[in-house]
Amino acid sequence: MKTAFGVLLILTLAAAPAAAVLGEYESSVSLDQQYLRGEDRVTTNQGYKLHQITSPNGAVVSEYVSPEGKVFAVSWRAPFIPNLQQLLGSYTAQVQQATQAQTRRRGGPLVVRTSDFVFVNGGHMGSFHGSAYVPSLLPKNVSPEVVR
Amino acid sequence: MTLKISSLTPLVRFLGVVAGLIVVASCGGGSSSVTTTTPPPTVNNSVDIAVNLGPSGDYADGLFTSVQVCAPGSTTNCVTVPYVLVDTGSSGLRLLSGALGSLSLPAVTDTSGNDVQECVQFISLAYIWGPVAQADIHLSGETASSAAIHIISESPQYAAPSSCLTLGTNGAVDYNSQSALGANGILGVGNLPTDCTSSCTSVGNCTTPCTSAANGIPYYYSCPNGDCQITSVPLSGVVPNPVALFSQDNNGVLISLPTIPAGGQATASGSLIFGIGTQSNNALGSAQIYATSAGEYFTTTYNGVSYSNSFIDSGSNALYFLDYATLGINDCADAPGFYCPGSTLSYNVTNSGINGTSGSVSFNIENADNLFNTGFAAFNDLGGDSGTSPATDYFDFGIPFFFGRNVFTGIEGKTAPNGVSAPNGYWAY
Numbered sequence: 001m002k003t004a005f006g007v008l009l010i011l012t013l014a015a016a017p018a019a020a021v022l023g024e025y026e027s028s029v030s031l032d033q034q035y036l037r038g039e040d041r042v043t044t045n046q047g048y049k050l051h052q053i054t055s056p057n058g059a060v061v062s063e064y065v066s067p068e069g070k071v072f073a074v075s076w077r078a079p080f081i082p083n084l085q086q087l088l089g090s091y092t093a094q095v096q097q098a099t100q101a102q103t104r105r106r107g108g109p110l111v112v113r114t115s116d117f118v119f120v121n122g123g124h125m126g127s128f129h130g131s132a133y134v135p136s137l138l139p140k141n142v143s144p145e146v147v148r
Numbered sequence: 149m150t151l152k153i154s155s156l157t158p159l160v161r162f163l164g165v166v167a168g169l170i171v172v173a174s175c176g177g178g179s180s181s182v183t184t185t186t187p188p189p190t191v192n193n194s195v196d197i198a199v200n201l202g203p204s205g206d207y208a209d210g211l212f213t214s215v216q217v218c219a220p221g222s223t224t225n226c227v228t229v230p231y232v233l234v235d236t237g238s239s240g241l242r243l244l245s246g247a248l249g250s251l252s253l254p255a256v257t258d259t260s261g262n263d264v265q266e267c268v269q270f271i272s273l274a275y276i277w278g279p280v281a282q283a284d285i286h287l288s289g290e291t292a293s294s295a296a297i298h299i300i301s302e303s304p305q306y307a308a309p310s311s312c313l314t315l316g317t318n319g320a321v322d323y324n325s326q327s328a329l330g331a332n333g334i335l336g337v338g339n340l341p342t343d344c345t346s347s348c349t350s351v352g353n354c355t356t357p358c359t360s361a362a363n364g365i366p367y368y369y370s371c372p373n374g375d376c377q378i379t380s381v382p383l384s385g386v387v388p389n390p391v392a393l394f395s396q397d398n399n400g401v402l403i404s405l406p407t408i409p410a411g412g413q414a415t416a417s418g419s420l421i422f423g424i425g426t427q428s429n430n431a432l433g434s435a436q437i438y439a440t441s442a443g444e445y446f447t448t449t450y451n452g453v454s455y456s457n458s459f460i461d462s463g464s465n466a467l468y469f470l471d472y473a474t475l476g477i478n479d480c481a482d483a484p485g486f487y488c489p490g491s492t493l494s495y496n497v498t499n500s501g502i503n504g505t506s507g508s509v510s511f512n513i514e515n516a517d518n519l520f521n522t523g524f525a526a527f528n529d530l531g532g533d534s535g536t537s538p539a540t541d542y543f544d545f546g547i548p549f550f551f552g553r554n555v556f557t558g559i560e561g562k563t564a565p566n567g568v569s570a571p572n573g574y575w576a577y
Contacts, residue, residue, distance in 0.1 A: 057364035127443035
C-alpha cells in the first residue's frame with residue numbers, strides 16, 4: 001500500500017506544474033508537448049505565434065501565444081477529448097461549473113461564455129474538436145476568429 | 149434513362165449469377181450449391197422506438213427503444229432493457245449494470261488475458277466507465293452474436309483513469325447512473341462499425357487503433373494491479389455497432405418518426421429499421437444520399453457561410469446550431485443553453501455531402517422555456533447553440549430534424565446504395 005501511495009504522489013507532483021497553460025506563459029507549452037508526446041510545429045502569424053502539437057494517437061493541439069508571451073487561446077481536434085484540465089489550467093473550474101448547469105442539454109456540445117473566458121467542445125464519437133480563449137489576453141488586432 | 153438502367157442492374161446481376169450456376173452445375177454433374185442463389189431469409193428488421201420523457205421523467209427529445217441481451221448462445225439467460233437511447237452519433241451498445249439485473253455475462257479480455265474496462269467521453273465532457281462483456285444482442289429478428297458490449301458500472305470496481313477524465317479527477321462528471329444518463333443505456337447505431345474505428349481505406353477495410361495500446365487511444369483499459377492503463381484489445385473485443393454484426397440488414401439503419409405539430413406533442417412513436425435497401429421496408433425511396441467526410445461530417449451552409457463540421461445525430465436532443473450573437477437570440481432563463489426567441493423563428497439551410505449532393509432544410513425555433521413548460525417530450529422546434537462565433541459553430545441536426553422524415557444512417561466500410569461513393573459512411577433523407 002505504501003508503495004502505491006508513493007507512486008501516486010509522484011505522479012501528482014509531476015503533473016502539477018503542467019496543469020497551467022491557458023493564460024500562462026509560453027514556457028508551459030513545452031510541458032504540454034511532453035504530456036502529449038507530440039511533435040511541436042511553430043508558425044508565426046500576424047500578431048501571434050502558433051504552436052501545433054501533433055501526437056501519434058491522432059490528437060492535434062494548437063496553442064496561440066501573444067507577443068507578450070502568454071497563451072491566449074488553445075484548440076484541439078482528436079479521436080478522443082484530450083486532457084482539458086492540462087490545457088485550461090485555472091480556467092477548468094468554469095468548465096466544470098457549466099457541465100453541472102446545462103442539465104437539459106443532452107448529447108449536445110458544451111459551450112461556455114463568461115466575461116473573460118470562451119469555451120466550446122463539440123463533435124461526436126471518434127471525432128472531437130473544441131477551443132478556448134481569454135478575450136482580455138487577445139493581442140491587438142487579432143480576432144478570436146483565428147482560434148479554430 | 150439512367151433510372152431505368154439502374155433499376156435493371158439487380159436483375160442483370162441476378163441473371164449473371166444464375167448463368168454462372170448453370171455452368172457450375174454442368175461441370176459438377178448436377179449437385180450444385182443452389183443455396184447461394186437463395187436470398188437471405190427475410191427477418192423482422194424493425195423495432196418500435198418512442199420519444200418520451202425517459203425513465204427519469206425529464207428527458208426532452210430523447211429517442212428510446214428496448215434491447216434484449218442474452219448470455220452468448222443462450223435463449224433463456226436473457227434480460228430485456230427498456231429505455232435505451234437510440235444514438236446515431238455513436239457506435240456500440242452500452243447498458244447500465246443495474247439494468248442487467250442478475251444476468252451474468254463473460255468478460256472481454258485484452259491480449260494479456262486481463263479483463264477490459266472502457267471509458268467513453270461525451271462532448272458535454274461527462275464520461276461513462278465500466279467493463280466490456282460479451283452478449284448476444286437481439287433487436288427484433290436480428291441478432292449480433294457474441295458481441296462486445298460496454299457495461300456502465302454503477303459501482304465501478306476500479307477508479308476511472310485520469311487519462312479519460314478530461315476535467316481532472318475532482319471535476320469529472322460521470323453518467324454512471326440512470327438519473328445522470330437519463331436512460332438505461334445507449335444503443336449506438338452510427339456511421340462507424342466499431343467505437344474505435346479511425347478510418348476505412350476501402351469498403352470493408354477499416355482500421356481499429358484500440359487493438360494496440362501503443363496507439364495511445366484512451367478508450368480501453370485493463371487494471372491488473374488496480375491501476376488502469378490503456379491496453380491492447382483483440383478486434384473481437386472492441387465494442388461494435390451491433391448492426392454491423394447482423395448476418396443481414398447490416399449496412400445501416402433507418403429511423404422513421406411521424407410529423408408532429410409546432411410547439412410539441414406529449415410523445416411520439418416510430419420505427420428503427422435495420423438495413424438500407426435490403427428489404428421492402430427500408431428502400432431509400434426519394435431520399436438523397438449525403439456522403440460524409442472523414443470524421444463523419446457534412447457541410448451546412450447558412451447565410452452564405454459554410455459550416456463543415458455539421459452532422460445528423462439522433463442522440464442530440466435539440467437542433468444545436470450557430471450561436472446567440474450570430475442569430476440574435478437570447479439564452480433561456482429557465483433552461484440555460486437553449487434558444488428563447490420572443491416569437492417563432494424560421495430558418496432555411498443547405499446541406500451538402502462529399503459526393504456532390506445538396507439540398508435545403510427548413511426548420512423553426514420556438515422559445516424553449518415555453519416548450520419545456522408544456523411537459524411534453526417531443527419537439528420539432530427545440531434549439532440551442534453549438535459554438536460562440538462562425539469560427540466554432542456548426543449544425544448538429546438532433547431529434548427535432550427526424551420528425552416527419554425517413555433518416556438513413558449508412559455504416560462506414562459498407563457498400564452504399566445506387567453505386568454512390570461513400571467511403572466514410574453517409575446519411576440519407
